[in-house]
Amino acid sequence: MKTSDFYFDLPRELIAQDPLEERSSSRLLVLDKRTGDIRHQVFRDIIDYLNPGDCLVLNNTKVLPARLLGVKQDTGAAVELLLLKRREGNVWETLAKPGKKxxxxxxxSFGDGILQAEVLDVLKEGNRLIRFFYEGIFEEVLDRLGEMPLPPYITHKLKDKNRYQTVYAQYDGSAAAPTAGLHFTRELLQQIEAKGVKLAYVTLHVGLGTFRPVKVEHILDHHMHSEYYQVTVQTAQIINETKRSGGRVICVGTTSCRTVESAADENGMLKECCGDTDIFIYPGYRFKVLDGLITNFHLPESTLLMLVSALAGREKVLEAYETAVAERYRFFSFGDAMFIY
Known part of the structure; x- marks a missing residue:
């Protein structure tokens, strides 16, 4: 299977640059994975497609304001750091620009010396190992000085940091938002629960590898990035009970999907666990847990589009994407949503 099998033509003006004023007012394309039937809704209508006894799986990771703009102390030259992963204590793996400096x-120095740093090492991928120096609590300093690490295809400046955060974000650690969850409001989640749908939370810290293009001709030659995930006892119990009682497990976003599929045994049952996953889901994959997926519209030739195609079939997905382009849906992180059931 070739990477080019997942290409579609996307007009640049359909890439959403700003979030909508109301989270749940985005559009929703509903795709029946068996028939290929397509319906056009508003996102808040998702409640009409959920049944009592179903379970929604949501990723409660929180995006770090991980983009730091500062200077070299000796020359005053501008530098930019993107925090990727905490190694230990105040030592972080980062992406630095310009690397030669x-x-x-x-x-x-960042924020007139409020946050200072020393470069410890250059890693084999070109990333920098950095030790930070500051007073107080690092997360509070970062919240004060850092900017949200928006994807490269978003060129507008984000006015409100919280709009690149789900309303249920809880655990710091992501370099990108689990964007399918951005459409939910607290009120909509309360209405969904009141209908008898269970909510189960997993954690997967989204890495920048999410945006890494597939550069190989054959998709099996692509090496997936690794991301940390965690499943609690309570979440495992909710999902297992849903499966046993005949309810559907509907994942909100590809990150929630990758988490439950990584954590499940061959019978689709989960238990408390944590670790790193580099699972690559593409057509031919047999889902062990997931029955339905709420997701945004993804980049051409991306691993995320391959995952969606594994669920609904490549032809049906590409036809749905052609329809979305024709209907002027908004694409990518701040764009509209899709429900595959």
Missing amino acids: VRPGARL
């Missing part, structure tokens, strides 16, 4: 031993 950020060499081992360099001292950096």
